[in-house]
Amino acid sequence: MTTAPTLDQTTLPPSSHEFAEVIHRLEAGGSMLPDTPENLMQIIGIYKAYAVPMDFYWRDLLYIGERVFLNPLPAFKYFISKDYLERHNTYSGDKSPLRIWRGRGEVHPELEEFMATGELGMKLPKLIHHLWHDRVNMEFAEACMRAMFWHRDINPRFNDYLYCEAYLEECDRAIRAYFKRNPLMLGLYKLFPDMFIEQARQASYYANLGLFWEVMAPVFFEMSDIYDEGGFKSVPDAMDFLVNGIFAVAGRPIYHHVYVGDECFELIPKSAGFTWLYEAALPYVEAVFYRTSPFRGTKSYNAQAGQVPADQKDFHYGILYADVFPVGSAGIPPTLLMQDMLHFLPPYLVEYYRQHCRSDDDTLIQLGITFQRSMYNVTSAVIQALRTALLYPLDDSNPEHLKANREFFEAQMDRLTRSEARLRDIQRQSYR
Amino acid sequence: MSTIVDIAVSNEDFNTLVTAVKVADLVEALQSPGPFTVFAPVDAAFAKLPPNTVNNLVQNPPQLARILKFHVASGIWKKADLASVDSLDSLEGSSIPIRVKDDLFEVKNATVIASDIEASNGIIHVIDTVILMG
Numbered sequence: 001m002t003t004a005p006t007l008d009q010t011t012l013p014p015s016s017h018e019f020a021e022v023i024h025r026l027e028a029g030g031s032m033l034p035d036t037p038e039n040l041m042q043i044i045g046i047y048k049a050y051a052v053p054m055d056f057y058w059r060d061l062l063y064i065g066e067r068v069f070l071n072p073l074p075a076f077k078y079f080i081s082k083d084y085l086e087r088h089n090t091y092s093g094d095k096s097p098l099r100i101w102r103g104r105g106e107v108h109p110e111l112e113e114f115m116a117t118g119e120l121g122m123k124l125p126k127l128i129h130h131l132w133h134d135r136v137n138m139e140f141a142e143a144c145m146r147a148m149f150w151h152r153d154i155n156p157r158f159n160d161y162l163y164c165e166a167y168l169e170e171c172d173r174a175i176r177a178y179f180k181r182n183p184l185m186l187g188l189y190k191l192f193p194d195m196f197i198e199q200a201r202q203a204s205y206y207a208n209l210g211l212f213w214e215v216m217a218p219v220f221f222e223m224s225d226i227y228d229e230g231g232f233k234s235v236p237d238a239m240d241f242l243v244n245g246i247f248a249v250a251g252r253p254i255y256h257h258v259y260v261g262d263e264c265f266e267l268i269p270k271s272a273g274f275t276w277l278y279e280a281a282l283p284y285v286e287a288v289f290y291r292t293s294p295f296r297g298t299k300s301y302n303a304q305a306g307q308v309p310a311d312q313k314d315f316h317y318g319i320l321y322a323d324v325f326p327v328g329s330a331g332i333p334p335t336l337l338m339q340d341m342l343h344f345l346p347p348y349l350v351e352y353y354r355q356h357c358r359s360d361d362d363t364l365i366q367l368g369i370t371f372q373r374s375m376y377n378v379t380s381a382v383i384q385a386l387r388t389a390l391l392y393p394l395d396d397s398n399p400e401h402l403k404a405n406r407e408f409f410e411a412q413m414d415r416l417t418r419s420e421a422r423l424r425d426i427q428r429q430s431y432r
Numbered sequence: 433m434s435t436i437v438d439i440a441v442s443n444e445d446f447n448t449l450v451t452a453v454k455v456a457d458l459v460e461a462l463q464s465p466g467p468f469t470v471f472a473p474v475d476a477a478f479a480k481l482p483p484n485t486v487n488n489l490v491q492n493p494p495q496l497a498r499i500l501k502f503h504v505a506s507g508i509w510k511k512a513d514l515a516s517v518d519s520l521d522s523l524e525g526s527s528i529p530i531r532v533k534d535d536l537f538e539v540k541n542a543t544v545i546a547s548d549i550e551a552s553n554g555i556i557h558v559i560d561t562v563i564l565m566g
Contacts, residue, residue, distance in 0.1 A: 098491055100484055157525075248484035251495040273498040278565065388482070389564045391541050401541075 011399050012406055019413040019423060026409045027402075029394050031380035033373055035235040038429055040227075043238060043374035045349035046341065046367060048224035050374075053340035054217040055108045056115075057141035059084045061210030065203045069258050070178055070196060072185065078138045079126060091249060092218035100248050101218040103225065110344055111136075119343065137336035141209065144333075147287040149205040151312055154291075155283040158208070158254070158274055162201045167267060171200045174258045174265035200258075204268055207256040212280035215252065219245045224346070235377060242381035243388065252276035285382050289375055290415065291315040295332040319375045321420040324368035338364045341371065356432055366432050373426050383412050433552040436470050437462045445558075448478040448486065455490050456497035462504075468554035469509040469520070471528070471539050473562045481562060498524055502565050508555050511537055511547045526565040539563060 015023045022032050033039050060077075063084035068077045085107055088095045093105015116123055118134035129135050152159045161167055175196050179185040189196050223232070223241055232238050253270040268274065294308060294317050302308075309315055322334060342364060345353075353359070353366045387394075391408055392401035416423040425431040437459055440446040449472055453459055462468065478486055489496040501524040509520060515532040522528050529540050537544040542561035549556040 098488065100488070244482045244484075247482035249488060250485060251489035251492050251499070253492050253495055270492070271494045273494040275495045275498070282566075386566065390566050 012402050015406060015410065017410050017413055018417055022423065022427075023406070023409045023413055026380070026383065027394060027405065029236055029240075029384075031235050031239045031377050032383075032423060033235050033377045033380065033426055036429065039373060040232060040235050040238060041348065041352070042370040043235070043377050044224055044227040044232065045346045045352075046370045046374045047220040048346050049341040049344040049349070049367070050337075050371070051217045051220035051224070052108050052111050052114075052344040053136050053337070054213050054220070055111050056080070056136045057138065058210045058213035058217060059087055059107070060136075060138055061141055061145065061206045061213065062087070065206030065210060066257055066259050069203050069260075070175065070185075070199050078130065078135065089214060089218055090252075091215055092221075100245075101222045103218045103221045108221070114343055137340050140333045140336040140340065141213075143292075143336075144284070144288050145202075145205050145209045147292045148209060148283055149202055150293065151283075151287045151291050151315070153312065154286045155279060158279040158283070161268060161272060161274070162204060168197065170265055170267050171197055174260065174267060175200065177260040177263060177265065178258075200267065203258070204256040207268075208254055208280050209284070211252070211254055212276065212284055215245075215249045215276060239377055239381045239384065242378060243385045246277065246281065246381065246385040247388075250275060250277035250281075254279045281382070285379065287318075289318045289320050289379055292317045295334070297332070316418060316420055319372055320379060320416065320422060321418070322368075322372060322422070323420070324365055324372060334368065335364070338368045338371070341367055369432055372422055376423065376426050383409070433550070435463050435553050436466075436468060436551045436556060439549065439551050439556060440472060445474040445476075446472060448475045449473060452478075452486075452490065452496055452500060456493050456500050458497055458500055462553075464553065466506075466553040467508045468523075469505045469507060470554060470556045471503045471542070471544075471559050471563065472556050473503070473542070473559050474545070477542070477560055477562050499562075499564065502526060502528065502563060503559075510555060511544075511557070524565060528563065 014020060017023055025034075026032070033043070060080045063080050064074070064077050067081065067084070068074050071077070088105040090096060091098055092101040092103045093099070096105050115129075115136070118124075118129045118132075120129070120132070120134055148155070172193075175189055176186070179189065219242065223238060226232055226241070227238075232241070252275065254268070254274040254276060255266070255270045255272070256268040258265045258267055291312065293315060303310075319334070324334075345367065349367070349370070350363075353363045357366055387405060387408060391405050392398070394405070396402055396405070413423075415421075422431075434442070437450075437453065440450050440453070453462060462470070489499060502522045504523045505520040505528065506523065509517075511532060514520075514530050514537075517530055519527040519529050531538040537547055537557075539557065539559055540563040542559035542563050544557045545560050546558040549558070
């Protein structure tokens with residue numbers, strides 16, 4: 001059952017867009033994802049399964065950006081330090097200076113347990129778990145970071161800062177301090193300074209994504225807790241919680257501090273004025289949900305045949321377009337995430353997947369499609385947040401304002417009309 | 433004649449704006465000769481933002497300052513002057529869309545509820561919604 005389009009409070013004629021039903025739903029305060037109890041159960045369950053590895057991703061991204069920095073042989077970058085593993089969340093937990101979410105600030109207990117025993121279920125030395133690839137797949141987090149780094153046109157202010165004099169000077173100080181006992185690297189720095197600076201820019205994107213996900217992990221945990229308590233009654237309830245979350249932390253500073261010993265180098269100081277919404281969340285959604293890049297084995301790279309767009313802005317390999325079955329091949333980023341989420345599924349979702357398709361044999365694909373549904377809901381929250389911030393209330397009495405809202409929603413849906421987009425598929429429950 | 437800041441302080445509809453300007457350390461700048469055109473949101477405009485939005489911004493002055501600078505443009509732009517332009521460059525760097533036609537006076541997604549309030553260092557247009565970049 002899908003929500004019936006509601007146009008009661010509008011004075012506009014029905015949209016003639018291909019996705020008119022979805023547009024009318026958005027105009028009624030709904031989500032791109034139909035409002036059904038099954039969809040609600042799926043997306044909340046997967047948010048919880050996503051939040052647990054995300055609790056590792058953000059900590060390790062900040063550890064790499066701030067501490068590993070330019071290590072030329074970062075073999076142990078996934079061996080997060082105790083300080084960063086125990087780092088208290090800024091917006092969640094008793095010791096949070098700016099508490100917004102009610103959950104804990106310390107690392108999630110399910111993550112702690114998994115890090116100790118892995119899939120093997122045995123407490124072995126960390127190195128054994130690592131080499132056996134029995135661990136959290138940080139490669140997924142790094143792939144998201146690289147997507148943001150590569151699609152740099154979507155974050156112009158942040159990117160411009162990475163080329164400004166203040167950044168270059170602080171980078172130079174940080175690099176000299178970092179390699180002060182390594183004459184070989186200092187010599188290479190003298191010969192190829194740009195190569196080192198470019199690595200520092202990448203580290204700045206590690207910090208950017210780490211600060212972004214530090215916020216999202218407690219949001220998803222709280223959504224799961226509220227659902228378990230019977231708090232969310234509909235998909236729009238869940239979307240509204242995300243919209244409020246986006247606004248609550250919109251002004252969070254995005255910065256990049258590098259620590260060499262006890263000395264802190266502010267490559268991007270908080271005073272630069274970069275914000276969570278503009279320099280992290282919106283670029284993340286564009287880079288990861290919409291664009292990314294083709295994964296090996298899932299797309300022809302024959303650029304001469306026009307099989308890959310000439311312009312980066314036309315890339316369409318994100319989760320909103322993904323065909324989860326081939327994307328579910330081994331070793332590529334979305335599969336790594338699916339594998340991570342598999343470890344932390346709530347019992348009701350495990351049971352749900354057992355009842356469908358190939359039961360336990362294709363859980364990864366089923367949960368991948370659930371994840372796709374859940375990200376359509378997150379994207380809906382972003383669309384509604386942008387509408388709130390830049391346009392007009394849904395019950396505005398001025399028809400011109402409603403028309404502007406309509407044009408905005410239609411423009412957003414235009415991006416999902418291409419054949420690869422899964423918006424059509426997620427309208428039906430049988431898409432699994 | 434009073435400055436932009438003096439006018440805001442003396443008006444009880446601008447309590448949130450005045451607090452924000454102080455926290456963001458913009459008082460001195462808005463007391464300077466300018467001149468500036470300020471689109472000043474009333475308290476009710478800030479209250480329309482979802483919960484915690486303002487609280488979190490107040491705790492991060494550089495980020496708050498950026499939002500506030502989006503409400504300020506260089507020069508004196510009265511309603512009549514704005515009728516001939518589509519947008520103004522804000523001090524934040526992004527442009528502010530403007531629509532003036534007959535009785536209509538809109539600034540991005542805000543409606544101007546009082547216009548052309550003259551100050552010694554510029555002009556104030558009072559708006560009903562906090563405007564955001566993008």
